[in-house]
Amino acid sequence: MQIHFISDLHLSADRPALSAVFERYLDGPARAAARLYILGDLFEYWAGDDDLDDPLGTRVAARLAALADTGCTVFFMPGNRDFLLGTDFARRARLEILAEPTLIALGEHAALLCHGDSLCTDDLAYQAFRQQVRNPAWQAQFLAQPLAARKEIIAGVRMKSEEAKSGKAAAIMDVNADAVATLLRTYAFPRLIHGHTHRPAEHRVDVDGHVCERHVLADWREENGGGSGEVLVWADGALSRQPLK
Ligand SMILES: [Mn+2]
Numbered sequence: 001m002q003i004h005f006i007s008d009l010h011l012s013a014d015r016p017a018l019s020a021v022f023e024r025y026l027d028g029p030a031r032a033a034a035r036l037y038i039l040g041d042l043f044e045y046w047a048g049d050d051d052l053d054d055p056l057g058t059r060v061a062a063r064l065a066a067l068a069d070t071g072c073t074v075f076f077m078p079g080n081r082d083f084l085l086g087t088d089f090a091r092r093a094r095l096e097i098l099a100e101p102t103l104i105a106l107g108e109h110a111a112l113l114c115h116g117d118s119l120c121t122d123d124l125a126y127q128a129f130r131q132q133v134r135n136p137a138w139q140a141q142f143l144a145q146p147l148a149a150r151k152e153i154i155a156g157v158r159m160k161s162e163e164a165k166s167g168k169a170a171a172i173m174d175v176n177a178d179a180v181a182t183l184l185r186t187y188a189f190p191r192l193i194h195g196h197t198h199r200p201a202e203h204r205v206d207v208d209g210h211v212c213e214r215h216v217l218a219d220w221r222e223e224n225g226g227g228s229g230e231v232l233v234w235a236d237g238a239l240s241r242q243p244l245k
Contacts, residue, residue, distance in 0.1 A: 003106065003234040004033040007079065007115065007195025008219035012044035013056050017227035018220050022060070025244050026067050029231060033072050037104075038095075039195050039217060040079020040115030045158065047150045048143050049088035061093040068094035077102065079196065080117045083134065084143065103187055107237050109213075112187050116196030116216070119175035119183065123168065174199060180214065181207045191215065193232065200230065200241075215239060 006025075011018055030036055043057070051057060068074055074095040078085060090097050101114040121127060132138055142150065165173070174197050184192060189210035200218035204211050218241070220229035229244035 001034045001235075002032045004030060004036045005039060005113075005193055005215075005217060005232040005234075006036070006229070007039035007217040008041045008198060009229065010041055010044045010081065010220065011056060011060060013054075015044070015222045015227070017222045017225060018229070019056065019059070021220060021227035021229045021244055023063055025229065025231065026063050029242060029244065030067055030072060031070055033233075036067070036072055036074045037098075037113060038074065038076045039113055039193070040077050041081045041195065042076065042079070043082040043085070045154050046082035046085045047147060047154055048084050049086045051147055057089070061089060064093040064095055077113060077115055079115045080130065084139065101183070101187070103190060106191065106234055110187070110190040112183065112190045112192050114183075114192070114194045116175065116194035119179045119194070120173060120197070121176040121179045122172040122174075125164065173197065177205075180205060184210075184212050193217065195219070220244075
Protein backbone atom coordinates (compact mmCIF):
# COMPACT_ATOMS: atom_id res chain seq x y z
CA MET A 1 0.00 0.00 0.00
CA GLN A 2 1.51 3.30 -1.09
CA ILE A 3 0.83 6.83 0.13
CA HIS A 4 1.66 9.69 -2.24
CA PHE A 5 2.50 13.34 -1.58
CA ILE A 6 2.64 16.07 -4.22
CA SER A 7 2.47 19.86 -4.20
CA ASP A 8 3.22 22.97 -6.24
CA LEU A 9 1.99 21.75 -9.60
CA HIS A 10 0.84 25.29 -10.40
CA LEU A 11 -1.51 24.03 -13.10
CA SER A 12 -2.79 26.74 -15.41
CA ALA A 13 -4.35 26.94 -18.86
CA ASP A 14 -1.15 28.36 -20.35
CA ARG A 15 0.95 25.41 -19.10
CA PRO A 16 -0.64 22.43 -20.89
CA ALA A 17 2.50 20.29 -20.51
CA LEU A 18 2.05 20.33 -16.71
CA SER A 19 -1.55 19.19 -16.98
CA ALA A 20 -0.37 16.40 -19.30
CA VAL A 21 2.20 15.22 -16.70
CA PHE A 22 -0.50 15.34 -14.02
CA GLU A 23 -2.97 13.33 -16.12
CA ARG A 24 -0.34 10.69 -16.93
CA TYR A 25 0.43 10.52 -13.21
CA LEU A 26 -3.26 10.08 -12.30
CA ASP A 27 -3.68 7.35 -14.91
CA GLY A 28 -0.43 5.60 -13.96
CA PRO A 29 1.60 5.82 -10.73
CA ALA A 30 -1.27 7.28 -8.67
CA ARG A 31 -3.24 4.06 -9.17
CA ALA A 32 -0.81 2.35 -6.79
CA ALA A 33 -1.67 4.79 -3.99
CA ALA A 34 -4.27 4.13 -1.32
CA ARG A 35 -4.05 7.80 -0.39
CA LEU A 36 -2.91 10.87 -2.30
CA TYR A 37 -2.11 14.07 -0.42
CA ILE A 38 -1.98 17.25 -2.52
CA LEU A 39 -0.26 19.78 -0.26
CA GLY A 40 -1.24 23.03 -1.94
CA ASP A 41 -0.70 25.03 -5.10
CA LEU A 42 -2.34 22.42 -7.28
CA PHE A 43 -3.48 25.40 -9.30
CA GLU A 44 -1.54 28.54 -10.18
CA TYR A 45 -4.55 30.44 -8.90
CA TRP A 46 -8.13 29.72 -7.91
CA ALA A 47 -10.71 32.51 -8.14
CA GLY A 48 -13.55 30.57 -6.54
CA ASP A 49 -15.54 27.36 -6.96
CA ASP A 50 -18.12 29.19 -9.09
CA ASP A 51 -15.59 29.38 -11.94
CA LEU A 52 -17.42 26.45 -13.52
CA ASP A 53 -16.74 27.51 -17.10
CA ASP A 54 -13.02 27.11 -16.56
CA PRO A 55 -12.06 24.05 -18.63
CA LEU A 56 -8.91 23.34 -16.62
CA GLY A 57 -10.69 23.21 -13.26
CA THR A 58 -13.48 21.10 -14.72
CA ARG A 59 -11.05 18.64 -16.24
CA VAL A 60 -8.87 18.35 -13.13
CA ALA A 61 -11.96 17.75 -10.97
CA ALA A 62 -13.14 15.00 -13.31
CA ARG A 63 -9.72 13.32 -13.41
CA LEU A 64 -9.37 13.42 -9.62
CA ALA A 65 -12.87 11.99 -9.25
CA ALA A 66 -11.88 9.17 -11.62
CA LEU A 67 -8.87 8.40 -9.39
CA ALA A 68 -11.15 8.40 -6.33
CA ASP A 69 -13.37 5.90 -8.18
CA THR A 70 -10.46 3.47 -8.29
CA GLY A 71 -10.37 3.47 -4.46
CA CYS A 72 -7.69 6.09 -3.80
CA THR A 73 -8.64 8.63 -1.14
CA VAL A 74 -7.55 12.09 -2.26
CA PHE A 75 -6.79 14.88 0.21
CA PHE A 76 -6.14 18.52 -0.56
CA MET A 77 -4.51 21.11 1.67
CA PRO A 78 -4.78 24.68 0.38
CA GLY A 79 -1.65 26.48 -0.76
CA ASN A 80 -1.04 30.20 -1.07
CA ARG A 81 -2.34 30.12 -4.66
CA ASP A 82 -5.47 28.02 -4.27
CA PHE A 83 -6.70 28.66 -0.72
CA LEU A 84 -10.09 29.70 -2.14
CA LEU A 85 -10.68 26.18 -3.40
CA GLY A 86 -13.75 25.09 -1.48
CA THR A 87 -16.38 22.49 -0.81
CA ASP A 88 -18.07 22.68 -4.23
CA PHE A 89 -14.85 21.78 -6.02
CA ALA A 90 -14.11 19.16 -3.35
CA ARG A 91 -17.46 17.50 -4.05
CA ARG A 92 -16.87 17.49 -7.80
CA ALA A 93 -13.31 16.17 -7.45
CA ARG A 94 -14.34 13.73 -4.68
CA LEU A 95 -11.52 14.93 -2.47
CA GLU A 96 -11.32 15.88 1.17
CA ILE A 97 -10.01 19.28 2.22
CA LEU A 98 -7.50 19.15 5.08
CA ALA A 99 -6.87 21.75 7.73
CA GLU A 100 -3.31 23.03 7.99
CA PRO A 101 -1.30 21.53 9.54
CA THR A 102 -2.54 17.93 9.65
CA LEU A 103 -0.83 15.11 11.51
CA ILE A 104 -1.06 11.63 9.98
CA ALA A 105 0.31 8.22 10.92
CA LEU A 106 3.16 7.10 8.69
CA GLY A 107 4.86 3.96 9.90
CA GLU A 108 6.44 4.33 13.33
CA HIS A 109 6.64 8.13 13.17
CA ALA A 110 3.79 10.52 12.59
CA ALA A 111 4.07 12.93 9.69
CA LEU A 112 2.99 16.53 9.91
CA LEU A 113 1.73 17.99 6.65
CA CYS A 114 1.62 21.66 5.70
CA HIS A 115 1.92 23.72 2.54
CA GLY A 116 5.01 25.51 3.83
CA ASP A 117 4.29 29.21 3.39
CA SER A 118 3.43 29.62 7.09
CA LEU A 119 7.05 28.67 7.88
CA CYS A 120 8.55 31.46 5.77
CA THR A 121 8.33 33.90 8.65
CA ASP A 122 11.31 36.01 7.53
CA ASP A 123 9.15 37.40 4.72
CA LEU A 124 7.18 39.85 6.83
CA ALA A 125 5.37 41.47 3.90
CA TYR A 126 4.15 38.08 2.71
CA GLN A 127 3.05 37.02 6.21
CA ALA A 128 0.97 40.20 6.54
CA PHE A 129 -0.66 39.44 3.18
CA ARG A 130 -1.24 35.82 4.23
CA GLN A 131 -2.92 36.86 7.46
CA GLN A 132 -5.25 39.13 5.51
CA VAL A 133 -6.30 36.65 2.81
CA ARG A 134 -6.66 33.66 5.15
CA ASN A 135 -9.17 35.61 7.25
CA PRO A 136 -12.67 34.12 6.72
CA ALA A 137 -14.28 37.58 6.70
CA TRP A 138 -11.88 38.78 3.99
CA GLN A 139 -12.54 35.64 1.96
CA ALA A 140 -16.33 36.02 2.22
CA GLN A 141 -16.09 39.63 1.12
CA PHE A 142 -13.76 38.71 -1.76
CA LEU A 143 -15.94 35.83 -2.95
CA ALA A 144 -19.01 38.12 -2.89
CA GLN A 145 -17.49 40.08 -5.78
CA PRO A 146 -18.26 39.08 -9.37
CA LEU A 147 -15.95 36.39 -10.78
CA ALA A 148 -14.52 38.71 -13.45
CA ALA A 149 -13.60 41.31 -10.81
CA ARG A 150 -11.94 38.63 -8.67
CA LYS A 151 -9.87 37.42 -11.61
CA GLU A 152 -8.69 40.96 -12.29
CA ILE A 153 -7.65 41.44 -8.66
CA ILE A 154 -5.80 38.10 -8.67
CA ALA A 155 -3.96 39.02 -11.89
CA GLY A 156 -2.82 42.26 -10.21
CA VAL A 157 -1.67 40.44 -7.07
CA ARG A 158 0.24 37.86 -9.12
CA MET A 159 2.05 40.57 -11.06
CA LYS A 160 3.00 42.42 -7.87
CA SER A 161 4.13 39.16 -6.24
CA GLU A 162 6.46 38.40 -9.19
CA GLU A 163 7.92 41.92 -8.94
CA ALA A 164 8.37 41.60 -5.17
CA LYS A 165 10.02 38.17 -5.47
CA SER A 166 12.66 39.44 -7.87
CA GLY A 167 13.65 42.09 -5.30
CA LYS A 168 13.77 39.74 -2.30
CA ALA A 169 16.84 37.95 -0.99
CA ALA A 170 16.62 34.20 -1.60
CA ALA A 171 17.04 33.42 2.09
CA ILE A 172 13.88 35.18 3.23
CA MET A 173 11.78 33.07 0.85
CA ASP A 174 12.92 29.83 2.54
CA VAL A 175 11.58 28.44 5.79
CA ASN A 176 12.72 29.98 9.05
CA ALA A 177 14.58 27.49 11.27
CA ASP A 178 12.87 28.68 14.46
CA ALA A 179 9.41 28.40 12.87
CA VAL A 180 10.22 24.82 11.86
CA ALA A 181 11.53 23.96 15.34
CA THR A 182 8.49 25.48 17.05
CA LEU A 183 6.10 23.51 14.83
CA LEU A 184 7.97 20.23 15.35
CA ARG A 185 8.07 20.80 19.12
CA THR A 186 4.31 21.54 19.21
CA TYR A 187 3.53 18.24 17.48
CA ALA A 188 5.96 16.09 19.51
CA PHE A 189 8.75 15.82 16.91
CA PRO A 190 7.15 14.19 13.87
CA ARG A 191 8.46 14.05 10.32
CA LEU A 192 7.59 17.20 8.43
CA ILE A 193 6.41 17.10 4.81
CA HIS A 194 5.80 20.37 2.98
CA GLY A 195 6.18 22.16 -0.33
CA HIS A 196 5.96 25.82 -1.31
CA THR A 197 9.64 26.79 -1.31
CA HIS A 198 10.44 25.00 -4.59
CA ARG A 199 13.62 23.70 -2.94
CA PRO A 200 13.12 19.94 -2.96
CA ALA A 201 15.41 18.31 -0.42
CA GLU A 202 15.65 15.99 2.57
CA HIS A 203 16.71 17.74 5.74
CA ARG A 204 17.45 16.47 9.23
CA VAL A 205 16.63 18.93 11.95
CA ASP A 206 17.73 18.60 15.55
CA VAL A 207 15.04 19.95 17.85
CA ASP A 208 15.75 19.63 21.59
CA GLY A 209 17.84 16.52 20.86
CA HIS A 210 15.19 14.90 18.64
CA VAL A 211 16.31 14.41 15.04
CA CYS A 212 13.34 15.08 12.76
CA GLU A 213 13.19 14.59 9.00
CA ARG A 214 11.97 17.50 6.87
CA HIS A 215 10.95 16.46 3.38
CA VAL A 216 10.48 19.35 0.95
CA LEU A 217 8.33 18.45 -2.06
CA ALA A 218 9.38 19.45 -5.56
CA ASP A 219 7.58 22.00 -7.68
CA TRP A 220 6.47 20.80 -11.12
CA ARG A 221 8.07 22.51 -14.10
CA GLU A 222 7.47 23.25 -17.71
CA GLU A 223 10.64 23.63 -19.73
CA ASN A 224 11.12 23.68 -23.50
CA GLY A 225 7.52 22.68 -24.01
CA GLY A 226 7.86 19.54 -21.86
CA GLY A 227 6.71 19.04 -18.29
CA SER A 228 8.20 17.29 -15.29
CA GLY A 229 7.01 16.59 -11.80
CA GLU A 230 7.80 14.53 -8.76
CA VAL A 231 5.90 12.49 -6.21
CA LEU A 232 7.09 11.55 -2.72
CA VAL A 233 6.10 7.93 -2.20
CA TRP A 234 5.66 6.09 1.07
CA ALA A 235 6.11 2.36 0.36
CA ASP A 236 7.50 -0.53 2.39
CA GLY A 237 8.10 1.71 5.37
CA ALA A 238 10.22 4.30 3.59
CA LEU A 239 9.86 7.56 1.67
CA SER A 240 11.37 7.96 -1.80
CA ARG A 241 11.04 10.36 -4.70
CA GLN A 242 9.72 9.29 -8.05
CA PRO A 243 10.20 11.55 -11.08
CA LEU A 244 7.22 12.09 -13.37
CA LYS A 245 7.23 13.02 -17.04
MN1 LIG B 1 3.12 27.95 -2.49
